[in-house]
Amino acid sequence: MPFTLNLEDTVMKFTINRPQVRNAINLDVIVGFEKLVSAVHNDSSVKFVVITGVGEDAFCSGGDLSIFHGLHTAKDAFPMLDRMATVLYNIATLPVPVIALVNGHAVGGGCEIATACDYRLVSSRAKCGFIQGSLAITSGWGGGTYLFEKLPRQDLALQMLSQAKPLSATAMLNNGWATQVYEDDKDQALETFIAEMKKVEASVHRAYKQMLIRKWTGQNLLNQIREEVKTCSLLWEADEHHQAVQKFLTKRK
Numbered sequence: 001m002p003f004t005l006n007l008e009d010t011v012m013k014f015t016i017n018r019p020q021v022r023n024a025i026n027l028d029v030i031v032g033f034e035k036l037v038s039a040v041h042n043d044s045s046v047k048f049v050v051i052t053g054v055g056e057d058a059f060c061s062g063g064d065l066s067i068f069h070g071l072h073t074a075k076d077a078f079p080m081l082d083r084m085a086t087v088l089y090n091i092a093t094l095p096v097p098v099i100a101l102v103n104g105h106a107v108g109g110g111c112e113i114a115t116a117c118d119y120r121l122v123s124s125r126a127k128c129g130f131i132q133g134s135l136a137i138t139s140g141w142g143g144g145t146y147l148f149e150k151l152p153r154q155d156l157a158l159q160m161l162s163q164a165k166p167l168s169a170t171a172m173l174n175n176g177w178a179t180q181v182y183e184d185d186k187d188q189a190l191e192t193f194i195a196e197m198k199k200v201e202a203s204v205h206r207a208y209k210q211m212l213i214r215k216w217t218g219q220n221l222l223n224q225i226r227e228e229v230k231t232c233s234l235l236w237e238a239d240e241h242h243q244a245v246q247k248f249l250t251k252r253k
């Protein structure tokens with residue numbers, strides 16, 4: 001199973017389960033995210049959503065390049081980018097707080113997923129970054145838009161996108177991306193983080209989340225995300241992108 005979805009107590013947890021490719025996203029995982037969104041909307045007992053990856057190596061390494069490399073033109077790439085950007089917006093605007101439990105590296109689209117969440121609890125061993133620039137594309141799932149929205153300093157957000165390199169968990173805490181960095185057990189880190197909030201009624205969590213969603217609706221965040229998707233799909237068809245992906249896929253062969 002490429003993902004698991006469990007409700008424990010009041011916490012709905014989605015775990016990406018593709019360790020052999022560092023939890024890269026394929027179509028099955030996208031479908032899983034769509035199921036997550038429906039499950040949360042259909043269960044008023046849910047207080048928190050948690051997104052994480054299996055194992056300790058990676059939270060998520062972004063799109064599965066061995067599969068998505070088969071998409072050549074902007075027209076080919078757009079539906080995949082748009083579908084993932086749409087489900088990610090639906091996750092970002094879920095009626096309860098969403099926590100990224102960043103158990104390992106979060107790069108490319110993996111960093112976009114974590115950025116779309118309300119909180120990021122990051123393993124001290126994780127490296128995180130918008131490395132898309134090194135593949136001659138931009139972020140394409142809305143992650144750049146979320147980054148400008150969420151990082152306290154716009155200059156550091158732009159630098160992170162433009163340098164296109166993974167940063168340490170400490171650097172991500174210092175620039176305001178990580179909410180907290182944890183050392184050891186991820187489940188313990190999560191329990192400690194939500195302990196106080198768990199005592200508060202679900203209705204209160206939902207009311208605060210609505211305030212945030214109203215802000216994003218007011219500024220038409222979804223339109224900005226759609227522009228990001230279009231930009232990425234246009235860059236996607238360039239030779240430079242296909243060559244960079246080919247280099248990644250063949251580097252160990």
Ligand SMILES: CC[C@@H](C(=O)O)C(=O)SCCNC(=O)CCNC(=O)[C@H](O)C(C)(C)COP(=O)(O)OP(=O)(O)OC[C@H]1O[C@@H](n2cnc3c(N)ncnc32)[C@H](O)[C@@H]1OP(=O)(O)O
Nearest residue numbers: 020021022024061062063064065066105108109139140141
């Ligand atoms: C498509 C959408 C776009 C977006 O909108 O953002 C993207 O997401 S672009 C994709 C960006 N992602 C990458 O470029 C991934 C790069 N991966 C890495 O940098 C590293 O794998 C890692 C995540 C930092 C982990 O490093 P490490 O622990 O050293 O593992 P390996 O590199 O040895 O990888 C193990 C294994 O997994 C395969 N792998 C890793 N990432 C992907 C991926 N995204 N897609 C497909 N396969 C991936 C890698 O090739 C190795 O395979 P084997 O050699 O067969 O073991």
